[in-house]
Amino acid sequence: MVLLCRGLVLSRSDPCCARRHFRATTLQNRFKILFLGRDEFSCAIFEELHASPDVWESISVATNPDTRSIQSPLRPLAQSLNVPVIFIPPDKPDFKHWKPPPPFFESRPDHLLLTASFGRILTPAQLDLFPPVGRLNVHGSVLPAYRGPAPIQHAILDNAPTTGVSVAQMLKRGIDKGPVWGTVEIPVSPSATFTSLRAELAAQGGRLLVSVLRDMLAGTARSTPQPSDSPTPHARSITTADAILDFAAMTADDIVTLHRAIGHQRALTTWLPSGVRLHLYDPAIFPSCSWSSSSSPPPTLSDTPGTLAYYKPLRTLLIRCAAGSVLAVPRVQKEKRRNAIEAREFWNGMVPVRGLVVDGQVRLVRMEGAGV
Template identity: 45%
Template sequence: MRPPTSSLRFRPVSIPLSGSLCSFTSCLNHHYSRRHRYASWNSAVEIRAYHNQTPVHDPLKILYLGRDEFSCLVLEELHKAQDVWQELVVVTTPDAKVGRRGSKLTVCDALKTLGQHLSLPVHFVPPGKGKDVLKTWQLPPPFPEPGSAPPLSHIIITASFGRILPNSVLNLFLPNRRLNVHPSLLPAYRGAAPIQHVLLDEQKETGVCVIEMMERVKGIDAGAIWGQERVAIPEGADYADLRDVSAQTGGKLLVSVLRDMLSGRATSQPQAENPAAPRAPLITTADAVIDFETMTAEQITRRSRAFSHQVSQTPRNSLKSERTLQLHSPTVHVDSTDVLAQLPAPGTAVYDRTVNSLLVRCASDTVLSVPQVKQQDRTLLKAKDWWNGVRPELRLTGGDEGPVQFLRPALTEP
């Protein structure tokens, strides 16, 4: 029998490392290949299921909102816990037109694909991203229309949904039936990109909270905490590593909180207010700009692990070219003594055949190794192929092997 939850749970969870990133918009086959890859983590993130609790409420009718692989992994845990729900309705963002003048329709929405695979009803919010888009949104059945009294069995849950719900939606649910799964130890890293900023700040520990959603004027990610789990971050973890284990942990934690609610044992605690707590604003193109004069190779590599799935890091590719160059999969080059002799200043680079990478001098006499690059309006290339295509006049010295100079681009926000 589970002891009464008079206080929140704080249990450390460790993360194994992986070697590759996974796109937010992965299709179902790729999503399941990653799921099996992380199957060995289950013992590390297992949160006990207390099926022997006696429910005092009927199973819930859940409106679940999300859009990406974080929300997919949370949904998988929720779907397996069929003792906590009688209806589970998925809501995600609509298919979007991409390509030149919207010539193509992308349908590879991770949550949509998973919901259909699980035979769950899948609905879409209205198209558009304005703050008023959701104000007139009619929730799918069985959820009530405006003016109806919120039933105790109805609950709305968001996980990486990417949009702030207006009062017109929140008010259709009781205050303790509005939950969000947030991947940080709140109040630290409130905002849209907690996983990225935790990695950028070299934190050794993070976590997941199940919190109550409040009206926007009362604060973003500032609601009462219904449950919390800690997650240890090993050196070298990237965004995909931390996203997946946080989502699995968050899904199990969510199920535990819902079981507590059904048994009448759930309790919440208000968040402590800490003005000094770090924030987690959206990652922008400005965050991806590399300045080799002020950033070390380790700092650039850490930024790549944190948000290269979102925006690729970009210097300008030479003194005489205006095209930008994205750096893919950078690492720190350890044996840098001989290389530094070839590179007169931060931002200069040569190709090294022994490691099949561009080597770039960075701040504090560190060297960055870059195996792949993507020049503006071109396809992704191996560093060797790009290097062989650099014209002699774009090099600092003549010939086909002279170094090039990277500059900091003057990028503006879209």
């Protein structure tokens, strides 16, 4: 038996009464948890939670059903640990009418709703089935910065020197606007990708969540309301339009940063003069030192942004970008082709096309409003 909080009280030790904490007054069981998630971020947090049985009496998982193109890694993980798995409706409109499984039919002090990268907005009716302090979300930023569905991507896009993870209470008027029960801040490596940063944040988030739950059970957990008027960056959803490249406005460094942030979900996109869409993979900044170390000088690229040429010594495509910078692209994928191909194979297929390659170069184009 452990101590469980009965509710929230204002901390009199805080002159502004801004912080809130649990008052442990009643002996109760550990938490009965409903965990909602879907991706690798969710999985790492769930693993840490499951490995800490001192904070839970039971755990159930709710996640998306598998489809042909999308599979929830949380499902097999939970099943491998003998944790019950419930599938939510696949369509978002239907989710509004979804009801949690038993025993979560009514709000009880030991019932806890946890979400992590769930991808759905819970309705007020669904939240009401849990006590206000028993609705927690693990968010991949130091709130209130980067509220929204894509905090990790936007931290990389903004070249933020630091980011972090927060455990926050979910409100009916804003899932990520509630009081914060704990945060961990970490530095962002200049070479961080979404995948690497997500893994680091998830590991930190899992440990933070368990620490918060232990403090809640001990009656020592405290939360701090988020400022309502703080001018912080918002993390809107990543769309296909975000992946469209503008070589006249973007430097090679900008494009590499974009790839690090969204390359896992959106392929960087441009077009050949023929209107054929072209995806670029694994871009890198082309440094001047590569030229001097090679026995063959690089092609003399036009100063016009979007100019494309093949550089044989490195087997890569070179693209002129803004501010005179040059991007190296080792792999591409043409529209309606199933797989990406090496730069050499792509270029060899380009050369025979009359009028497309001029003086060993091609001019890529930007097609506004084109579907990607």
